[in-house]
Amino acid sequence: MALREINFDGIIGPSHNYAGLSFGNLASTRNAGQVSQPRAAALQGLDKMRANLALGLVQGVFVPLSRPNRDWLASLGTTYEECEQPLAAAAMSASAMWAANAATVSPAPDTRDGRTHLTVANLRTMPHRSHEWPGTLAQLRVAFGNDRHFAVHDPVPPAFGDEGAANHMRIASNHGEPGLELFVYGVTGGAFPARQHLQASKAIARLHGLDPERALFVEQSEAAIAAGAFHNDVVAVANENVLFAHELAFADRSQVVAFCEERLSGFELVEVPAAEVPIGDAIASYLFNAQLVTPPDGEMTLVVPSEARETPTVWSWIERHIAGNGPIRRVEVVDVRQSMANGGGPACLRLRVVADPETVDPRFIVDDAKLDRLSEVVRQNWPVEIDNADLQTPALVSDVERARSALLEELDLTELS
Ligand code: SUG
Numbered sequence: 001m002a003l004r005e006i007n008f009d010g011i012i013g014p015s016h017n018y019a020g021l022s023f024g025n026l027a028s029t030r031n032a033g034q035v036s037q038p039r040a041a042a043l044q045g046l047d048k049m050r051a052n053l054a055l056g057l058v059q060g061v062f063v064p065l066s067r068p069n070r071d072w073l074a075s076l077g078t079t080y081e082e083c084e085q086p087l088a089a090a091a092m093s094a095s096a097m098w099a100a101n102a103a104t105v106s107p108a109p110d111t112r113d114g115r116t117h118l119t120v121a122n123l124r125t126m127p128h129r130s131h132e133w134p135g136t137l138a139q140l141r142v143a144f145g146n147d148r149h150f151a152v153h154d155p156v157p158p159a160f161g162d163e164g165a166a167n168h169m170r171i172a173s174n175h176g177e178p179g180l181e182l183f184v185y186g187v188t189g190g191a192f193p194a195r196q197h198l199q200a201s202k203a204i205a206r207l208h209g210l211d212p213e214r215a216l217f218v219e220q221s222e223a224a225i226a227a228g229a230f231h232n233d234v235v236a237v238a239n240e241n242v243l244f245a246h247e248l249a250f251a252d253r254s255q256v257v258a259f260c261e262e263r264l265s266g267f268e269l270v271e272v273p274a275a276e277v278p279i280g281d282a283i284a285s286y287l288f289n290a291q292l293v294t295p296p297d298g299e300m301t302l303v304v305p306s307e308a309r310e311t312p313t314v315w316s317w318i319e320r321h322i323a324g325n326g327p328i329r330r331v332e333v334v335d336v337r338q339s340m341a342n343g344g345g346p347a348c349l350r351l352r353v354v355a356d357p358e359t360v361d362p363r364f365i366v367d368d369a370k371l372d373r374l375s376e377v378v379r380q381n382w383p384v385e386i387d388n389a390d391l392q393t394p395a396l397v398s399d400v401e402r403a404r405s406a407l408l409e410e411l412d413l414t415e416l417s
Contacts, residue, residue: 007350012042013064013094014403024192025343026228039382041338055295065135072131090128099351107354112209121164122155149359162200166231169238184232189225219251239292285311289345
């Protein structure tokens with residue numbers, strides 16, 4: 001069985017808009033009320049997937065969820081036509097595009113029963129994200145329905161906030177070997193909420209059947225959350241034996257280094273000092289919200305958003321590092337500006353699953369030809385612009401609903417309607 005890293009990107013939904021719903025996510029707050037461009041946003045996302053394919057990576061997709069979420073509004077005793085703000089914006093949010101928050105994934109080599117385990121995230125901290133999980137779970141159960149290879153779990157109870165893979169990192173000498181799993185949780189974020197609870201992370205590690213000796217629970221630094229790192233993947237990312245992190249990412253960095261060094265020979269920390277890249281620049285540019293990947297040519301590659309090239313401290317660090325002897329040998333720049341304006345970079349847009357691609361429902365795996373067909377569906381159906389003041393107009397609602405249906409038809413996934 002050939003285990004590969006598969007990146008499942010959330011296709012950016014037709015209701016993508018800027019409603020300023022995520023307190024503690026600086027980009028979301030800054031861009032509240034801007035006019036969004038859902039069509040351009042989705043095409044940017046599809047181009048990022050093409051760039052992954054060009055590197056030789058296996059690429060998957062998740063489909064946007066049904067928006068407005070009429071079931072959620074019904075459970076609140078209202079309808080989209082009647083409800084007030086902030087319910088309307090929350091019900092219409094395209095936030096499921098950030099697939100790194102869909103679930104936490106433990107690959108088969110790490111788990112007791114030798115299956116890949118996925119726990120859908122409850123996302124309970126932000127109201128607009130708290131109603132994603134039923135739609136996401138339905139989709140995970142189809143994509144990873146082969147129960148000889150996968151176990152898909154319900155969310156942990158909402159008493160404990162869980163935001164999925166954005167707060168989880170796996171370090172392994174290569175994808176197919178047993179790895180170390182690092183779960184990053186927040187205790188306090190100064191003025192901003194800590195969105196990942198320690199008890200949620202511990203529950204997931206137990207449910208996934210991880211070896212307690214190979215799982216570590218790491219506190220995110222208060223300074224990082226307070227500076228706008230609402231998820232760990234805004235200040236750290238791991239791939240194979242490499243952990244790439246900002247100096248201020250963790251409350252106790254030495255605990256992380258000691259744990260990994262003791263258990264994994266060849267572990268490498270690539271740490272960016274605050275003196276070279278201030279944490280504010282790291283967060284504004286999303287240097288760490290990069291995809292850190294190993295393509296088949298073996299050259300470890302950092303896929304950064306264009307904002308990283310436009311931030312002088314960050315680009316100068318990248319150029320010096322790539323020219324040196326570090327493990328990251330190549331950098332690719334992608335344009336995901338529409339998502340970035342809501343605080344979602346290249347890493348937020350994808351969920352990594354280490355698995356044999358043959359065991360995944362093939363409707364969720366894409367090649368260039370399928371991406372071309374999806375781009376055509378987007379060009380024909382996605383709204384060009386959304387002004388927040390128009391979120392409840394009947395014409396927009398029917399455009400959004402029709403656009404999603406056209407996509408499900410194209411992917412032969414109408415069972416997710
Ligand atoms: O949860 N933004 C998302 C961004 C998620 C990024 N994901 C990772 N870091 N993995 C969030 O804060 C903005 C929605 C709005 O304001 O309309 C939003 O939900």
